[in-house]
Amino acid sequence: MPSFKESISFLLNLLRWLGLLVPLAVVVGSSCALFLWMLEWVTQYRFMHPAILYGLPFAGVAVALSYYWWGGRAGGGNNLIIDEIHQPSEGVPLRMAPLVFIGTVVSHLFGASVGREGTAVQMGGSLASSFAKWFRLDKRSTSILLTAGVASGLGAVYGTPITGAVFGLEVLTLGALDYSALLPVAVTSIIADWTCHQWGIHHAVYPVTFKGLAAPGQIPFHVDAVLWVKVAIAAVAFGFASRAFAEGVYRLGPVIKKICPTPWLQPAIGGVATILLVWLLGTRDYLGLGVMAPEAGGASIVNFFSTTHYDWSWLLKLVFTVIALATGYKGGEVTPLFFIGAGLGNALAPVLGVPGDLLAGVGMVAVFGGAVNTPLACTIMGVELFGGANIVYYATGCFIAYLCSGHTGIYLSQKVGVPKV
Amino acid sequence: MPSFKESISFLLNLLRWLGLLVPLAVVVGSSCALFLWMLEWVTQYRFMHPAILYGLPFAGVAVALSYYWWGGRAGGGNNLIIDEIHQPSEGVPLRMAPLVFIGTVVSHLFGASVGREGTAVQMGGSLASSFAKWFRLDKRSTSILLTAGVASGLGAVYGTPITGAVFGLEVLTLGALDYSALLPVAVTSIIADWTCHQWGIHHAVYPVTFKGLAAPGQIPFHVDAVLWVKVAIAAVAFGFASRAFAEGVYRLGPVIKKICPTPWLQPAIGGVATILLVWLLGTRDYLGLGVMAPEAGGASIVNFFSTTHYDWSWLLKLVFTVIALATGYKGGEVTPLFFIGAGLGNALAPVLGVPGDLLAGVGMVAVFGGAVNTPLACTIMGVELFGGANIVYYATGCFIAYLCSGHTGIYLSQKVGVPKV
Numbered sequence: 145m146p147s148f149k150e151s152i153s154f155l156l157n158l159l160r161w162l163g164l165l166v167p168l169a170v171v172v173g174s175s176c177a178l179f180l181w182m183l184e185w186v187t188q189y190r191f192m193h194p195a196i197l198y199g200l201p202f203a204g205v206a207v208a209l210s211y212y213w214w215g216g217r218a219g220g221g222n223n224l225i226i227d228e229i230h231q232p233s234e235g236v237p238l239r240m241a242p243l244v245f246i247g248t249v250v251s252h253l254f255g256a257s258v259g260r261e262g263t264a265v266q267m268g269g270s271l272a273s274s275f276a277k278w279f280r281l282d283k284r285s286t287s288i289l290l291t292a293g294v295a296s297g298l299g300a301v302y303g304t305p306i307t308g309a310v311f312g313l314e315v316l317t318l319g320a321l322d323y324s325a326l327l328p329v330a331v332t333s334i335i336a337d338w339t340c341h342q343w344g345i346h347h348a349v350y351p352v353t354f355k356g357l358a359a360p361g362q363i364p365f366h367v368d369a370v371l372w373v374k375v376a377i378a379a380v381a382f383g384f385a386s387r388a389f390a391e392g393v394y395r396l397g398p399v400i401k402k403i404c405p406t407p408w409l410q411p412a413i414g415g416v417a418t419i420l421l422v423w424l425l426g427t428r429d430y431l432g433l434g435v436m437a438p439e440a441g442g443a444s445i446v447n448f449f450s451t452t453h454y455d456w457s458w459l460l461k462l463v464f465t466v467i468a469l470a471t472g473y474k475g476g477e478v479t480p481l482f483f484i485g486a487g488l489g490n491a492l493a494p495v496l497g498v499p500g501d502l503l504a505g506v507g508m509v510a511v512f513g514g515a516v517n518t519p520l521a522c523t524i525m526g527v528e529l530f531g532g533a534n535i536v537y538y539a540t541g542c543f544i545a546y547l548c549s550g551h552t553g554i555y556l557s558q559k560v561g562v563p564k565v
Numbered sequence: 566m567p568s569f570k571e572s573i574s575f576l577l578n579l580l581r582w583l584g585l586l587v588p589l590a591v592v593v594g595s596s597c598a599l600f601l602w603m604l605e606w607v608t609q610y611r612f613m614h615p616a617i618l619y620g621l622p623f624a625g626v627a628v629a630l631s632y633y634w635w636g637g638r639a640g641g642g643n644n645l646i647i648d649e650i651h652q653p654s655e656g657v658p659l660r661m662a663p664l665v666f667i668g669t670v671v672s673h674l675f676g677a678s679v680g681r682e683g684t685a686v687q688m689g690g691s692l693a694s695s696f697a698k699w700f701r702l703d704k705r706s707t708s709i710l711l712t713a714g715v716a717s718g719l720g721a722v723y724g725t726p727i728t729g730a731v732f733g734l735e736v737l738t739l740g741a742l743d744y745s746a747l748l749p750v751a752v753t754s755i756i757a758d759w760t761c762h763q764w765g766i767h768h769a770v771y772p773v774t775f776k777g778l779a780a781p782g783q784i785p786f787h788v789d790a791v792l793w794v795k796v797a798i799a800a801v802a803f804g805f806a807s808r809a810f811a812e813g814v815y816r817l818g819p820v821i822k823k824i825c826p827t828p829w830l831q832p833a834i835g836g837v838a839t840i841l842l843v844w845l846l847g848t849r850d851y852l853g854l855g856v857m858a859p860e861a862g863g864a865s866i867v868n869f870f871s872t873t874h875y876d877w878s879w880l881l882k883l884v885f886t887v888i889a890l891a892t893g894y895k896g897g898e899v900t901p902l903f904f905i906g907a908g909l910g911n912a913l914a915p916v917l918g919v920p921g922d923l924l925a926g927v928g929m930v931a932v933f934g935g936a937v938n939t940p941l942a943c944t945i946m947g948v949e950l951f952g953g954a955n956i957v958y959y960a961t962g963c964f965i966a967y968l969c970s971g972h973t974g975i976y977l978s979q980k981v982g983v984p985k986v
Contacts, residue, residue, distance in 0.1 A: 323742075334961070535727055536755055543751050
């Protein structure tokens with residue numbers, strides 16, 4: 145049993161950490177609430193004013209120029225934050241938060257096919273880094289606080305606090321997980337999510353009605369062998385979709401650089417290509433987040449959970465997003481990865497004879513888990529988004545996709561701790 | 566993209582692994598089914614013939630003698646398996662499986678307060694080790710197969726396959742998790758659990774009816790700040806209960822050795838002590854697994870989820886179990902830890918003003934997570950046993966209990982990868 149002196153020092157340490165983490169969580173949660181509210185607003189605005197898409201190349205160049213003039217090290221984005229957690233040095237500049245916030249909102253207003261988790265992670269990371277500097281924390285504490293910032297950003301923006309916490313620990317090193325920051329990271333993520341809810345933010349609901357073989361009074365879940373094998377086969381496809389996405393961004397980037405060596409001009413290429421694609425395909429479903437479609441019945445994440453069948457939506461979203469990210473639009477990858485995964489699940493469901501909502505759910509978390517190399521966080525995300533009944537299918541999807549997605553990943557600063565095979 | 570030759574070699578590798586893992590899973594799952602069926606039978610028999618308790622000292626000595634004569638290295642139990650996973654050497658003897666099976670069934674027939682996961686883990690581990698020897702696997706593959714054996718034993722015996730998989734990886738090293746065995750371990754655990762169900766085994770249902778603030782059409786869960794703080798406070802108590810349990814077993818063992826240096830005679834002390842305690846307290850509720858009580862309304866894990874209040878049941882179970890384990894009865898720690906955790910949750914619920922079923926559920930997984938140092942597996946266990954709605958509370962309970970439980974743990978072969986504080 146600890147001595148009295150030890151107990152006092154433990155209590156003081158606890159209070160010191162709570163004094164750091166609670167304000168950080170409240171600030172990150174509130175920023176995420178404002179961010180989600182703005183995203184909702186600009187998306188509705190874009191739905192009602194489709195012609196705004198023609199401004200996309202200019203908006204992209206304007207955002208890129210603002211980074212060029214004022215960004216400095218903030219342009220490093222997610223990778224800078226991962227680097228700083230591994231090896232705290234100069235810290236993450238505070239200006240990263242407003243820059244990425246405004247850059248992402250502008251990107252979404254004009255219809256770039258990007259996500260929102262990059263923004264949440266970068267806001268969380270840069271706020272945490274500033275806290276660490278103000279309080280002159282040592283390297284170890286700085287690293288924990290940064291991880292908490294990343295976790296709380298992701299937890300609040302998707303309404304999945306435990307996913308955020310496990311993601312924060314899991315994303316740093318491929319194939320390994322370090323527990324020493326577990327509790328501070330989880331506490332920050334839970335409080336940030338709570339704060340975001342207190343601002344009246346509601347997250348989209350993805351209705352997975354399939355519930356295994358559960359009967360009243362039974363355990364919630366009992367796996368069906370044939371269905372399980374089918375989900376495992378689909379998961380291989382999910383893993384290859386993750387891989388195609390990561391490789392796509394990784395390979396298109398240098399090509400764009402060759403065509404147009406001026407960094408702040410590159411978004412113009414992506415903007416023009418996006419406009420051409422919309423014109424060619426005659427649909428605006430692949431612009432922006434894709435959680436909702438501009439018209440009823442359009443391809444969207446929510447609609448992939450319905451009984452309507454969408455054949456190639458996942459591939460088109462992949463093309464739109466790879467172009468937007470490779471030419472420098474801000475926001476992130478995850479919501480487009482959700483779209484690709486849920487869309488591919490929807491497309492494969494009738495082929496394999498699997499309930500569509502179940503496979504859309506598995507695909508949604510598995511393609512994300514494969515691309516970001518966070519299989520456990522994504523299994524838990526399945527539980528937090530869709531409920532616990534189908535956890536065996538979510539885990540199977542995420543673990544197989546993780547194995548099949550290769551070592552590239554979308555975060556290049558991720559260390560390879562333990563190779564996959 | 567992989568070449569044709571790579572794909573063929575990948576496929577052959579996959580088939581080879583499936584050829585190993587599927588039979589292993591079926592054998593482990595079937596053994597667990599037989600084991601659970603026998604446990605149910607002997608528990609019912611003991612309920613109907615209470616006088617059998619007087620045979621406990623003799624039964625304990627008989628089991629200990631059988632280990633003394635025929636056990637050899639099998640007496641190393643869980644720790645031998647963890648050692649063999651870290652550093653495969655001579656392997657785990659196959660005789661461990663029947664010895665621990667019979668030893669545990671006999672212990673439960675006569676009323677020792679022990680668990681069942683040790684048996685499942687050891688059956689899984691020794692079967693896996695034999696598979697590895699028959700197929701002459703290299704050290705790395707042997708280690709993966711052993712982990713799969715451990716995971717599938719735990720997954721099948723509690724009906725929680727994903728918990729089993731994460732537990733298998735998490736239990737090896739305190740504070741770290743290695744992903745390279747993730748998929749084979751999960752596949753084995755899922756198939757073993759499926760097999761166990763196919764034999765008609767039903768697991769006990771622990772009814773957590775509390776469901777956060779969920780409303781139809783909302784996300785399944787929305788944390789309540791006051792309730793969350795209360796659960797966090799209870800979790801500190803759960804952590805200290807884990808610590809008291811682990812330290813109790815750790816410290817009582819040497820005392821028993823001093824009193825009685827003959828190893829096979831030690832169970833006699835535990836048996837007599839158990840009889841005296843039953844006589845003194847006038848209740849048989851603390852014998853055996855404790856999932857059900859011999860009389861309606863008695864202290865039991867299932868009843869801790871009801872509205873009845875049990876004050877000190879958790880402490881009495883702790884005393885019974887520490888005595889049984891320290892004097893060498895076979896079976897394991899986890900079901901008694903469930904009892905202690907759920908009982909402590911039940912006791913604290915009215916004091917803190919928390920729904921009793923919720924706190925019983927949190928305590929059940931948190932005390933286990935703290936004693937075995939597997940916070941993530943136990944969070945997932947909360948989801949697999951009680952459903953996903955309260956995952957934030959399960960995670961909070963497990964993470965805090967993990968931090969407060971100290972570095973002892975009940976598995977002494979666990980390496981300390983990353984210290985907790």
